[in-house]
Amino acid sequence: MPARPFAALFDMDGVLVDNTDFHINAWLQFAHRHGFPLTKDQYVANINGRVSADAMAYVFQRPIVGDELATLTEDKEGIYRELYGPHLQPAPGLLPFLDALKVANVKLAVGTSAPVSNVHFTLDGLPLRPYFDTIVDASMIQHGKPNPEIYLTAAEHVGVDPAYCVVFEDAFAGIEAGLRAGMNVIALATTHTRAELADSGAALIVDDFTSLTVDAVRALTTGG
Missing domain, CATH: 3.40.50.1000 (HAD superfamily/HAD-like)
Known part of the structure; x- marks a missing residue:
């Protein structure tokens, strides 16, 4: 059969x-730019594998929705693509x-x-x-x-x-x-x-x- x-x-x-390391570095840079210190351990425990709305809510400690979510997401992902692009x-x-x-x-x-x-x-x-x-x-x-x-x-x-x-x-x-x-x-x-x-x-x-x-x-x- x-x-x-x-x-x-x-x-x-x-x-x-x-x-993974490029995403971590992008999140750390992004969070620092917005005045929210973030560690690698915090990334692994609370951000890795999660959708942007949940990850952003963790970083900013409040719900992030709509146009603000879209803008912040592309801000962070732009950092990531710039870092990882040469290594893809x-x-x-x-x-x-x-x-x-x-x-x-x-x-x-x-x-x-x-x-x-x-x-x-x-x-x-x-x-x-x-x-x-x-x-x-x-x-x-x-x-x-x-x-x-x-x-x-x-x-x-x-x-x-x-x-x-x-x-x-x-x-x-x-x-x-x-x-x-x-x-x-x-x-x-x-x-x-x-x-x-x-x-x-x-x-x-x-x-x-x-x-x-x-x-x-x-x-x-x-x-x-």
């Missing part, structure tokens, strides 16, 4: 690209792994908390967009990670039951979102160490994509 189709759902920042590259092993998944007819999706401008910057800048059957970004959901909406939406768009989806994440909020969606999660040790990820609930922890195979990922879906 043929193996049941499954889907691979990827976060973008810290997964498709190993850019896919994560180690990503392209061969995506090629193998496509050959195996695996459905592929991106589920990212990033704003649309950064999605264009990354997926079109490399380019990675042609690999993916659907892209779900922050503008398409009501609730950011760790709410499972983004991954449930991605699964719906590719027509695959959540039990047959595997999520690739680097952030605790994203790992929780994948687990709450009823999916297995592969954690990449880019933002957090393997030790820090050990109790995250991830089914597998890897440094990058170089050692991953389609069969290893398929084995994590319900029924193998």
Whole structure:
């Protein structure tokens, strides 16, 4: 009997690209400009993997909405793109792994908390967009990670039951979102160490994509 189709759902920042340090530095610069001191530990615990509205609310300690949210978000993301632009590259092993998944007819999706401008910057800048059957970004959901909406939406768009989806994440909020969606999660040790990820609930922890195979990922879906 043929193996049941499954889907691979990827976060973008810290997964498709190993850019965490650039985001951290951009947030630190942005917060400093606006008179709000921010540390790396605060970023990791309260900002990484979350949609801009939640991240900005943490930095400014008040709700940020509407035009103000849009302006501040682009301010911060402009800093990030300026810092990371000269270094933009896919994560180690990503392209061969995506090629193998496509050959195996695996459905592929991106589920990212990033704003649309950064999605264009990354997926079109490399380019990675042609690999993916659907892209779900922050503008398409009501609730950011760790709410499972983004991954449930991605699964719906590719027509695959959540039990047959595997999520690739680097952030605790994203790992929780994948687990709450009823999916297995592969954690990449880019933002957090393997030790820090050990109790995250991830089914597998890897440094990058170089050692991953389609069969290893398929084995994590319900029924193998």
